[in-house]
Structure formats: C-alpha cells, structure tokens
Amino acid sequence: MSGEKVKITLPDGSVKEFKKGISSHDIALSISEGLARNVLAAKVNGEVWDSSRAINEDSTVQLLTWRDDEGKSTFWHSSAHLMAEALEALYPGIKFGIGPPVDTGFYYDVDFGEKDFDSADIQKVEQKMTELARQKNEYVRSEVAKRAAIDYFRKKGDDYKLELLEDLEDGTISFYKQGNFTDLCKGPHIPNTGIIKAIKLTNIAGAYWRGDETRKQLTRLYGVTFPKKKELDEYLTLLEEAKKRDHRKLGKELELFAFSEKVGQGLPLWLPKGTELREKLVNFLKKAQLKAGYDSVVTPHIGHKNLYVTSGHYEKYGEDSFKPIQTPNENEEFLLKPMNCPHHCEIFKIKPRSYKELPLRLAEFGTVYRYEQSGELHGLTRVRGFTQDDAHIFCRPDQVKEEFKKVIDLVLYVFKSLGFEDFTTQISFRDPENKQKYIGDDDAWNKAEQAIIEATEEKGINTITVIGEAAFYGPKLDFMVKDALKRNWQLGTIQVDYNLPKRFELEYVGADNQKHRPVMIHRAPFGSLERFIAILIEHTAGRFPLWLSPLQYIILPISEKYEDYANEVNQKLSLKDFTGYADHRDEKIGRKIRDAEINKIPYMFIVGEKEEESRTVSIRKHGEGDIGSYNLEELLNFMNNEIDKSLAPDLK
RNA sequence: GCCGACGUAGCUCAGGGGUAGAGCGCUUCCUUGGUAAGGAAGAGGUCAUGGGUUCAAAUCCCAUCGUUGGCUCCA
Known part of the structure; x- marks a missing residue:
C-alpha cells in the first residue's frame, strides 16, 4: 500500500499526484502555507469533507475557504459546536437539540430545563466561547457504533440526541469532539476552534423540537462568527444600516403608511405620500402593460363562495380564511376575494372566444384579503389586505412558451427601471411524492413544467430548481432580487396553469372550428404593491428615484x-x-x-x-x-x- | 396559531408602590434671516384596555388587545 499514489484534480483543471491517504490540508500546504492556514474544509468529489480526512482514491478536490459559501457554513456549523461547548461548561446538565448553520451564522436549540436563559447570559456565553476558541482545540471525528452512541447520550441524559439517533443507521454514525464537548454530528468541521476569532450571539428565540408545536419548545440561540474581528464589525454596521432602513421606521418617519389597531391587524392605511408613491408605481406598470398588450379589468372585492369552490381555493385555504359573509335573507355566502384569478376566468367566459383573440391578457391591480396568521404579520411585507399587480394571460397551448418569455421581459424591465440589478430566479415544481397537495393530472403538470424550463433556457436566465414549492395549481418561476444591502427578497412570480381553465371549463374555438382549452399564465412582477414598496423603501433607504418620489x-x-x-x-x-x-x-x-x-x-x-x-x-x-x-x-x-x-x- | 419580550405626550425615549418627565414636533409671539437646527412663551398624557392585590397602582399580579423576535404557514 505504501508508495501508492492518487491523482488529485484541482478546480483549475490541473492534476497532481500525491501519496495515497493525503489530506486536503496537505494538498493546500503543497500550494502555499497561507492557503493551508485558510482552508476550512474541502469538497472532495462533490462532497464536503474535513480538511484532515485522508483521500484514498483519485479525486477532484476544491479547497474551501471563508470565501466559499460551503466554507462559511462549515465555519458556522463548527461555531455552533463551540457555542454548545461553552453552554455546557456554563450550565451543566442542559440538553441539546440541533445546531446547524443558517444563511448568516448558526443556531443551537437548547433545553435549559428550569433555567431562564436571558440577555444577561449572552455576554457570559460570548466570553466563554472566546476563551474556548483561544484554546485552538481540534475538531476530532470518530466513527461510532450505534450501540455506543446510544450509551453515550443515555448516560449523558440527552433525550433529543437519542431521538435523533433512532433515525440513523448503524455504521453511518459519527461523533465530533472539540475540547470537552462531544456531539453527534456527521460533519464536516473546520480544523480547530482557534480560527473562530470574532463571536456574537445575535438572538434568542423559542423553537419547537423538530418544528412540531405539540412538542417541547426549546430555546434557540442564534449566533454569528467570523475569522476576523473586522468582518464582525462590518456585519454589525450592516445590521445598523438595515435598522435605519427598516420600512416600518421610514414609513412612519416619511408618513407613507400607518396601521391602526382600531382598523385591524395587518390592514395598512395609505397616507397621502405613500399613496402618491403607490400610484406612481401603478401608472408606471400600467404604461408598460399597455405596450405589452394587456387589457385592464376591475373586479369586486368579494365573490360568491362557489367561485372559490370551483377554483379549489376554498378547499385548500377555506379553513384558514376570513369566514364567508352572508346575505341577510337567502344566506348566500360570499368570500372576501383572496385571489383574482377566478374573477378573471369569469371575464374570459362572458362570451365565446375565438383563437384569434388569444392571447388575452387581463390585468388588474386587484386588492385581495387573506387571513394571515397573527404571528406572521410584519410591516407591509406580510399583511391581510394587499393589492397584487395581477394579470392572467389566456393563451393557446402553442403560445405558452412565447408568452412566458414576454412576461420574463416585462419583469426584467420592471426590475431594471427600479434599480434592482441583481436578481436570481427559482423554478418551483410539485413534489411527485406528494401529489395530493396539488390539483390537476400528470400530463398538465408535465407540460407546464416543460414550458417553464424551455422559456427560461431560451431567455438564458440562470435558475435553480426546487421540488415541492409549486402553487397547488401549477409550477412557477419566482424572481428574487438582492437589495442595496445584499439581502434577498422574493418578488415577482410567473405561474403556468393548465388546471384552472379545466375547472372553469374555459374554451375557445380554434382554427379547426373545434373547441379547445386555453392555458393560463398567472403573473405579478411586483407581487404585492405593499410588499414591493416595503422592499423599495429598504433598498433605497427612503431616497426614492425622482420619478417615484412622492414629493419630488x-x-x-x-x-x-x-x-x-x-x-x-x-x-x-x-x-x-x-x-x-x-x-x-x-x-x-x-x-x-x-x-x-x-x-x-x-x-x-x-x-x-x-x-x-x-x-x-x-x-x-x-x-x-x-x-x-x-x-x-x-x-x-x-x-x-x-x-x-x-x-x-x-x-x- | 404557538413561545418570549415590549406597550409612558404626535415621534424617540427616561422614570417607577405615594397624584407624570426630557428632547424633537405642535401652537402663539418676536425675528425677515442665503445652503443641515434663530429666540421666547404655551398647549399636550386615565402611563394600551379590563380586572385583581394594596391605605395607595403608571409601577406588582392576571386576562385581553396591539407591536416585536423567533417557530409553523404563505393561493
């Protein structure tokens, strides 16, 4: 075995030979000492590994540093372990849930038993973490038999870890130990705690064990760490800046909108300046839509309950909606409009349609009402009454792709005009394992999903695809913009729908004089005006471009x-x-x-x-x-x- | 909806078992001033709401409403 070699392919395409069993840390060392110092982990054949782990076969290796997202999350994951070590040292006997990295930082769910963990404890934990980090303890991996793992946590009295172990198979279980703390963890981790130089606990919150509200609520401690003090300072400055830009604060200061508990939770009141801003946005989009061949329509704020039974919205969301309102005598039931699409379907149906009329693009700044859970309400970004810049395109099946592409153009135009230069897109498909969550047959879904794939490919936009995130009636393409503080916001959405036309029995007469079923595209570049304006306020810090500014x-x-x-x-x-x-x-x-x-x-x-x-x-x-x-x-x-x-x- | 925190003047906030404070804003008067705060006087609060404890509650306790940080949810 000794003397055997492995071929290592690096990201630049170069191939080097090393002794079998080399670690990625040593590969880094062969390049430069500085690099070796900065390597947090390595991606070996697509899998993230500890940098100390031996490589025994020919592999492609990407060294991960703080600059890589995966490097960062490894760093934060290890920081969660460090925090747990500090907590255990300070409060012996506490139990641990899970401690993963998140977008920015990490958390650990902890059962403190009788103790109330409050903000006074935060400083103590930060200090302890710093102290432990300075010991430069290595993160040591060990493979453990399930039996031994169970024994360990049973002895320790950590029920949560025991529960996690139930789902793991023998032979796949590993522990990581640094200093005096051992955790069940599949890894990987950074080499040692000494790399963690700057530590800040950011938040305390409650979180149910395994996200299940019938189970015990644990204390979730959020933290963030950095390899350099300076980066923590920058991060804290960014938080300060975000606070200054908070649309709830600026909305009040600039007198754009307000809430009144007498009116009701989540029901925004638009003040004169906010209304001016809103109308400028609406007029902007109306103008663009006029050029893109849309027709404006207006539909009422309520609709017969049966309309939503037909659309499927009632079955899906009825229980969680505002209860129906009733007429005094006949007890007919009406719902506050939660969606505009059923109304637009009825507009399509007012007369027989010819293929020559298609695509028919019906646009409405339609105000809808949804009973959002009280805990979800947040400024203008999550409200119970809001206006969508909604439109439904009814088209022939062979027009879907072209129409979809046109909508993409419109969305991009809107983003560009409003200064959102940086955006990403996500395609959401249904989860084929969980078909009862959706309506419509396989054929319709396949066609719709295919249309989105082709349209985005032909438009040359980069997408990521997520399974299981589709709307219940069809797959969608969502646009996420990055604001001036590099925060991601979900904005516009485009959805292909073969299902509502079927449910509403929409038809048109084709060139063959036969009846055909149109396809619907739902789309909203802003999403909701309320939410969009909130994002715009934070993006611009309230310094709107001249054309939008309520007072110019x-x-x-x-x-x-x-x-x-x-x-x-x-x-x-x-x-x-x-x-x-x-x-x-x-x-x-x-x-x-x-x-x-x-x-x-x-x-x-x-x-x-x-x-x-x-x-x-x-x-x-x-x-x-x-x-x-x-x-x-x-x-x-x-x-x-x-x-x-x-x-x-x-x-x- | 669930858990935690919070709720004092229009705004931002201090105080805290013994009849309510600041700064800004507002009103009036003086001032008519050239590129980021002119001066003076004054008005303004059942300390979120409802109960309870107490000789006495804005302060302590409970409930409700609202806000907020998370969790779960998002057509």
Missing part, C-alpha cells in the same frame, strides 16, 4: 418677501405634473434645508432676491448640496432628463 421638490423662499415668486415657480412645476410644494414657514433657510434633507426630498429650489431678479432657482440636491442656478426652462429639462435616465430603455 420643495421650494424654499429665503424670506416672506419671495413668497409670490416661490408660488409662481411651484405652479409652473405642478402644471408639468411634478409633485412638490413651497415651504412658507417662518423659518430661516438653514432650517428649511435641514427639514427637507431629513424628509429625503430629492430637490430643493431656493429662491431669494437674486433668483427672483434673474428668474431662476438655485438647485440643491438631496444629500449632495448646491448644484447651481437654473432658469425655469432649464429646470424642467433638468428634471425630465433625470427621470429619463433612470427608466430602463426597452419599454420606455
């Missing part, structure tokens, strides 16, 4: 003497559909500027003696300051130019 300008007269001239300028601007006003308060100019800056008004036009005489305004841009004097015509051009620049060119 404010005129600031130096003193009362220039009130008339200020009003004259104001009138000229409002005639050109700009929104703003003149600040005639009895305040000094410095004060007026400060207030306008705080209110994030894009442009301030200062008028005094100089300006009145020369028929100009002095422009001050939000966040930037004085940018010079313009006469009124130049001013209008200046404003229009800026608006033109920010909208994406295609559909303008």
Whole structure:
C-alpha cells in the first residue's frame, strides 16, 4: 500500500499526484502555507469533507475557504459546536437539540430545563466561547457504533440526541469532539476552534423540537462568527444600516403608511405620500402593460363562495380564511376575494372566444384579503389586505412558451427601471411524492413544467430548481432580487396553469372550428404593491428615484418677501405634473434645508432676491448640496432628463 | 396559531408602590434671516384596555388587545 499514489484534480483543471491517504490540508500546504492556514474544509468529489480526512482514491478536490459559501457554513456549523461547548461548561446538565448553520451564522436549540436563559447570559456565553476558541482545540471525528452512541447520550441524559439517533443507521454514525464537548454530528468541521476569532450571539428565540408545536419548545440561540474581528464589525454596521432602513421606521418617519389597531391587524392605511408613491408605481406598470398588450379589468372585492369552490381555493385555504359573509335573507355566502384569478376566468367566459383573440391578457391591480396568521404579520411585507399587480394571460397551448418569455421581459424591465440589478430566479415544481397537495393530472403538470424550463433556457436566465414549492395549481418561476444591502427578497412570480381553465371549463374555438382549452399564465412582477414598496423603501433607504418620489421638490423662499415668486415657480412645476410644494414657514433657510434633507426630498429650489431678479432657482440636491442656478426652462429639462435616465430603455 | 419580550405626550425615549418627565414636533409671539437646527412663551398624557392585590397602582399580579423576535404557514 505504501508508495501508492492518487491523482488529485484541482478546480483549475490541473492534476497532481500525491501519496495515497493525503489530506486536503496537505494538498493546500503543497500550494502555499497561507492557503493551508485558510482552508476550512474541502469538497472532495462533490462532497464536503474535513480538511484532515485522508483521500484514498483519485479525486477532484476544491479547497474551501471563508470565501466559499460551503466554507462559511462549515465555519458556522463548527461555531455552533463551540457555542454548545461553552453552554455546557456554563450550565451543566442542559440538553441539546440541533445546531446547524443558517444563511448568516448558526443556531443551537437548547433545553435549559428550569433555567431562564436571558440577555444577561449572552455576554457570559460570548466570553466563554472566546476563551474556548483561544484554546485552538481540534475538531476530532470518530466513527461510532450505534450501540455506543446510544450509551453515550443515555448516560449523558440527552433525550433529543437519542431521538435523533433512532433515525440513523448503524455504521453511518459519527461523533465530533472539540475540547470537552462531544456531539453527534456527521460533519464536516473546520480544523480547530482557534480560527473562530470574532463571536456574537445575535438572538434568542423559542423553537419547537423538530418544528412540531405539540412538542417541547426549546430555546434557540442564534449566533454569528467570523475569522476576523473586522468582518464582525462590518456585519454589525450592516445590521445598523438595515435598522435605519427598516420600512416600518421610514414609513412612519416619511408618513407613507400607518396601521391602526382600531382598523385591524395587518390592514395598512395609505397616507397621502405613500399613496402618491403607490400610484406612481401603478401608472408606471400600467404604461408598460399597455405596450405589452394587456387589457385592464376591475373586479369586486368579494365573490360568491362557489367561485372559490370551483377554483379549489376554498378547499385548500377555506379553513384558514376570513369566514364567508352572508346575505341577510337567502344566506348566500360570499368570500372576501383572496385571489383574482377566478374573477378573471369569469371575464374570459362572458362570451365565446375565438383563437384569434388569444392571447388575452387581463390585468388588474386587484386588492385581495387573506387571513394571515397573527404571528406572521410584519410591516407591509406580510399583511391581510394587499393589492397584487395581477394579470392572467389566456393563451393557446402553442403560445405558452412565447408568452412566458414576454412576461420574463416585462419583469426584467420592471426590475431594471427600479434599480434592482441583481436578481436570481427559482423554478418551483410539485413534489411527485406528494401529489395530493396539488390539483390537476400528470400530463398538465408535465407540460407546464416543460414550458417553464424551455422559456427560461431560451431567455438564458440562470435558475435553480426546487421540488415541492409549486402553487397547488401549477409550477412557477419566482424572481428574487438582492437589495442595496445584499439581502434577498422574493418578488415577482410567473405561474403556468393548465388546471384552472379545466375547472372553469374555459374554451375557445380554434382554427379547426373545434373547441379547445386555453392555458393560463398567472403573473405579478411586483407581487404585492405593499410588499414591493416595503422592499423599495429598504433598498433605497427612503431616497426614492425622482420619478417615484412622492414629493419630488420643495421650494424654499429665503424670506416672506419671495413668497409670490416661490408660488409662481411651484405652479409652473405642478402644471408639468411634478409633485412638490413651497415651504412658507417662518423659518430661516438653514432650517428649511435641514427639514427637507431629513424628509429625503430629492430637490430643493431656493429662491431669494437674486433668483427672483434673474428668474431662476438655485438647485440643491438631496444629500449632495448646491448644484447651481437654473432658469425655469432649464429646470424642467433638468428634471425630465433625470427621470429619463433612470427608466430602463426597452419599454420606455 | 404557538413561545418570549415590549406597550409612558404626535415621534424617540427616561422614570417607577405615594397624584407624570426630557428632547424633537405642535401652537402663539418676536425675528425677515442665503445652503443641515434663530429666540421666547404655551398647549399636550386615565402611563394600551379590563380586572385583581394594596391605605395607595403608571409601577406588582392576571386576562385581553396591539407591536416585536423567533417557530409553523404563505393561493
């Protein structure tokens, strides 16, 4: 065996020979010492391994560092173990659930028994973790027989781990030990605790054991760690920034929207400025949809219960919805509209349709009501009454792909115009193992799924595919944008549906004079206006682009003497559909500027003696300051130019 | 829906078993000022709501409502 070699293929394609049994750490060492120091784990033949694990056959090896997502999650997973070690040292006898990495950081579910773990304990744990990290204890893997593993945790009294063990097969069980802490874990882990340099516990929350609300609630401790102190500082700064941008805070400060407990939970009240913003967005999309061949429709806020029985929504969501409302005499039942599609299906059915009418694209800014669980409500992102920028495209089967592609174009145009340059997409298919969750036959689903695959391929957009995330009536393509703080938000959605047309018995007459069934595409580029505006607020930190800003300008007269001239300028601007006003308060100019800056008004036009005489305004841009004097015509051009620049060119 | 935290003036928040505080905002007056806070005076709160404990509750306890961090859910 000694002297045998293995061929290692590295990501750059180069192949090197090493002694059989080499570890990826040593492979890194052969490249450079610095790299070896930074290697957290390695991907060997597609599987993430400990960097110390011996490689015994020819393999492709990718060394994972902090820069790789998998490197990060390994780092955080190991940090969860470190936190558990600290907790066990501080509070002996506690029991552990699971401790995985998450998007940013990690958590561990802990049963503290009688003890109340509160924020005062956090510092103690952080200190202990730091102390243990400094010991640079290695994470040591050992394969354990199931019997021995059960004995270990039984002796320790950790029921949760015993329960986890029940599902594991003998021969696949491994332990990891660092310092005095041993955990059931399949790994992998980073080499030693010393790499963890910066530690912060971020949150305490309750979480049910195995997500089951009938079972015991454990204390979930969230934390985040970094290999450098500086990165923790950056992360904390980012959190601060996120807090400043929170749409609930800015919505209040900028008077965009409000909630009232007298009106009801999750029912937003749109204030004048928020409404202005909303209407600007709506008009923007209406214009784009007009060019893309959509027809606008309006349907009522309630609909007969049977409509939703037909669509399947009632069966699926009826129990969790607002209860039906009834007519006084006949006791007919109506539902608050939870979806617009059934109404649009009925519009399709008002007369016999010819293939020549297709695709028929019906668009509605339709307000819908859903009884979201109270614990789910969150600012504008999750509410009980919201408006979808909804549309349903009824088309022939052979038009599905083309229509789907057109919708993709529209969605991308919207994103681009609103400054969301960075986005990802996800295709959601049904779970074939769990067909009772969905309606419709296999053939319809296969066709719909195929249409999405082909359309996205032909559009050249990169997608990830997730099984089991489809809507109950069809598969979908979702768009996720990254905002200015690199946070992911799910926005628009496009769904292909062969099922509702069947349920509503939609038909058109084809060129062959036979009846055919149309296909429906559901789509909403914003998703919900409420949610979209929340994201937009956080993305822009309330500094909306000029074309969207509810107040686009404010005129600031130096003193009362220039009130008339200020009003004259104001009138000229409002005639050109700009929104703003003149600040005639009895305040000094410095004060007026400060207030306008705080209110994030894009442009301030200062008028005094100089300006009145020369028929100009002095422009001050939000966040930037004085940018010079313009006469009124130049001013209008200046404003229009800026608006033109920010909208994406295609559909303008 | 479940678990935890929180709820004091329009906003942000301090206080805390013995009749309520600050800053900002608001109103009035003075001031007519040139690129991020001019000055003075004043108004404004059943301390979320309902019960309980107590000589006495905004403060302690319970319930309800709401907000919030998570869990579960999301047509």
